[in-house]
Amino acid sequence: MSLVDALIGCAGAANVLTGADAQPYLTDWRRHATGRALAVVRPRDAAQAAQIVRLCAQARAPIVPQGGNTGQVAGATPDGTGLAVVINMQRLNRIRGIDTQNDTITVEAGCVLEAVQQAAMQAGRLFPLSLGAQGSCFIGGNLATNAGGTQVLRYGNARELTLGLEVVTPQGEIWHGLRGLRKDNTGYDLRDLYIGSEGTLGLITAATLKLFPLPRARRTALLALAGLDAATALLNRARGGFGAALTGFEVMSADCLDLVTGVFPEQRLPFGPMHPRPAWYALLELSDSESEAHAQDRFESVLAPALEASEALDVAVASSEAQSAAFWHLRETITLALAAAGPCIKHDISLPVSQLADFVHETDAILRQSYPGLRLMVFGHLGDGNLHYNMLGPGGAGKEQFAAMESAIQALVHDRVHASGGSISAEQGIGQRRVDDLRRYKSPLELELMGRIKQALDPLGIMNPGKVLA
Incomplete structure (x- = not known):
């Protein structure tokens, strides 16, 4: 039997996709990598996922875990051999339970992040992980990459929000x-080992996550700034x-928001003309546990x-929830505006906050100076030192011409980050696209320990070969 x-026989014909049916699962979100797969399998629960892993292990078939496929580094895309089995988690989408006395929610890996947020809110609680892709990314992928998002400053990354995991091991056992x-x-804390491992050590099938009280009041402001040092x-x-x-x-740099309002003209900045023109904007949010009046004071x-x-x-202070959402929408649509604007070189870097402005x-x-006409599009989470240091090509530069610049530009940026004691991946992971960078900047001992x-x-x-440690 093949x-x-x-x-x-394990998952049913409707949930084992091959040929044209598998194609939508084989290209990454940025469309930089397209692979081939023996099959895409969609298990219904952890027990079936474990059985699938056992079958793959017996056949020595590579396994590529996949969530909502919204990643930036092609971590959930198979290679071109056609030997891999993609295990897509979309059917493991149940909220298993909410414990409001313990402030926890237990969810399966295929739950969309926004659905988890809504389930928590219906129970009178907050699940604070918040990302631009929250309407389509899966909790399993958030955990596999140790996702950050916009509220790390207060609540921490996905690792800090997780109390327990259910994991299928590469041998098909269930932890x-x-x-x-x-x-x-x-x-040893096995939970923290699996979180951030990008599916290279096991298949996360469920998680018990922390919940928090809902704030009694929120205040949001968008501020125009002369420079990043002012931020x-x-x-x-x-x-x-x-x-x-x-x-x-x-x-967000002014160029980022100019791009957003150019691509999405229905969005507007809440400011009139200013002299000097702002170079940067800051989006600030306060969540108060006491009252509206206390928050305002x-x-x-x-x-x-x-x-x-x-x-x-x-400064523009949001006067309603709708206006607050509009301010956040400006921030959250930067990535979509960049995608619409053409080829983009992306960096997900972190540095000590004190060094970011000079960097x-x-x-x-x-x-x-080195690449005249390069359009720099920089934004990110200043509170935790994480910037998305991106760039669009010079006006008139063709796709192939711009692609030829990418390796040199990334090496320049990452060399400067490394020299400053920073990280070349703050929240997006390594995937396929940053494997060579990891080898270049991690110490030999770190790489050896990870390999062990x-x-x-x-x-x-x-488990997910060719990712993180190729």
């Missing part, structure tokens, strides 16, 4: 680790004034002095 026949414990000091000063002021109530602090206590100190050129100023200058872990847990090397 492996495909065995998979059909039942769905414990809702905040204290469990009984040996850093404003962040320090906001941290001092708001403490843990500061849940979001995003920065705290907001004014920070924003008024910031304007007096010229840390901000102007951007100096690296911008080097790139503009991979060999110990996946001795056949069948």
Whole structure:
């Protein structure tokens, strides 16, 4: 019996896709990589997923775990050999339970992030992981990449939001680790090992996640700034004034928002003409646990002095939930605007907050001198030091001409990040696209230790080969 026949016997013909039916699952979101697969299989539950993994292990067939396929580094795309089995998690989409006394929610890996947020809200709780792709990304993918998003400043990455996991091992066993414990000091923390491993150590099938009280009031402001150094000063002021109530602090270059309003003319900036023209914008959000009045007082206590100190050129405070959503929509559609604008070179970097302004100023200058006409599109999560340092090609540059620049530009940017003690991947992972970069910037000992872990847990090397550690 062939492996495909065995998979059909396990999951049913409707959930084993081959040929043209499999094609939608074989290209990454950015359309940079298209692979081939023996089959795409959609298990209904963890037990069936474990059976599928056992069949693949017996056949020595590579396995590519796949969630919503919204990643930036082709981590859920098979290679071109056609030997791999893609395990897509879309049918594992149940909310298994909510415990409001323990403030936890247990969900399957195929749950869309937005559905988890809504389930928590219906129970009177907050699940704070928030991403631009939250309407289509899966929780399993969020955990596999240790996703960050816009509220890391207050709540942490996906790893900090996770208490327990259910995982299918490369041998097809199920680790039942769905414990809702905040204290469990009984040996190695397997949970943290699997989170961020991009499906190279096992297949996450469910998770127990932390919930939080819903804020009693929110305040959102969009601020126009003269420079990124002003944003850093404003962040320090906001941290001092708001403490843990500061849940979001995003920065966007003026070029980013000009692009958004150009591609999506229905979106508007809430400012009139300013001289000098703002070079940057900051999106700041406060979540208050007391009252609307308390939130307003705290907001004014920070924003008024910031304007007096010229840390901000102007400020627009959202007067309604709709206006707050409109401010966030400006931020969240930058990626879509970049996709519409043409080929884009992307970097997902992190540095100490104190170094970001100098890094951007100096690296911008080097790139503009070396590549005249390059359009720099920089935005990100200033509060945790993570910037999406992206660029569009010079006007008139063809796709092939711009692609020829990519390797040199990425090496320049990543070399400068590494020299500053930063990371070349803050929240998007390594996938296929950054494997060579990982080899270049990780120390030999780090790579060796990671390789030992991979060999110990996946001795056949069948879990997501070619990703992270190729």
